[in-house]
Amino acid sequence: MKGIVFTEFLALVEDKFGLEVVDEIIEKSELKSQGIYTSVGTYDFSEMLSLLKYLSEYTELSVDDLLLVYSEHFFSVLAASYPDLIKKYTGPIEMLSSIENHIHVEVQKIYPDAELPTFEVIEKSENHLIMIYKSSRAMHYFGLGLMNKTFEHFNSTATIKMEKIKEDGTEVKFLITKNS
Ligand code: HEM
Numbered sequence: 001m002k003g004i005v006f007t008e009f010l011a012l013v014e015d016k017f018g019l020e021v022v023d024e025i026i027e028k029s030e031l032k033s034q035g036i037y038t039s040v041g042t043y044d045f046s047e048m049l050s051l052l053k054y055l056s057e058y059t060e061l062s063v064d065d066l067l068l069v070y071s072e073h074f075f076s077v078l079a080a081s082y083p084d085l086i087k088k089y090t091g092p093i094e095m096l097s098s099i100e101n102h103i104h105v106e107v108q109k110i111y112p113d114a115e116l117p118t119f120e121v122i123e124k125s126e127n128h129l130i131m132i133y134k135s136s137r138a139m140h141y142f143g144l145g146l147m148n149k150t151f152e153h154f155n156s157t158a159t160i161k162m163e164k165i166k167e168d169g170t171e172v173k174f175l176i177t178k179n180s
Pocket residue numbers: 001002003005078079082085086096099103104107111113114115116117135136137138139140142143144146147150
């Protein structure tokens with residue numbers, strides 16, 4: 001997992017809960033990296049799981065809820081860092097259906113070692129999109145938050161339903177309907 005995912009996560013934890021909580025979750029996690037991340041480095045995904053687990057214990061929020069909140073912050077970071085990737089889209093459905101064939105393709109060029117999910121488009125119309133998310137990291141709540149923010153970016157909202165295809169969340173169907 002790319003360092004930017006860790007650095008932004010810890011920055012948000014510091015902002016919301018303070019530096020003591022950052023130190024506490026790093027210490028409890030006993031990380032190989034010792035919690036020292038650079039945005040371009042690459043680190044074990046297990047370190048993120050461990051940080052999330054201890055933050056979940058501290059906040060009494062589920063890991064899924066934490067991922068949802070974090071992804072909404074992460075979208076702003078992505079939009080500010082890679083404006084050109086978003087600029088070419090005129091609407092959220094267009095943009096979301098292009099993650100697989102454009103956005104994440106470009107991300108992989110920028111970060112060859114990025115570990116990205118796949119999003120297969122099953123159905124697409126003007127106000128409706130069905131996609132299947134697949135990733136060994138089971139970060140579907142992270143995807144949900146990024147999708148919500150994509151709609152917000154275009155001054156729109158959507159009703160998004162997730163249906164697990166695999167119980168562990170490594171395969172999830174997203175049913176997205178743009179609210180008119
Ligand atoms: C992960 C970039 C838009 C879904 C990531 C990562 C980067 C990235 C750098 C981390 C990869 C790693 O740690 O190795 C971008 C950029 C975007 C964008 C630059 C737009 C400008 C989106 C959108 C979605 C999405 C709109 C909506 C569904 C995900 C998910 C992950 C991810 C779910 C977590 C990894 C996983 O599930 O396996 N993306 N992304 N991304 N991205 Fe994107």
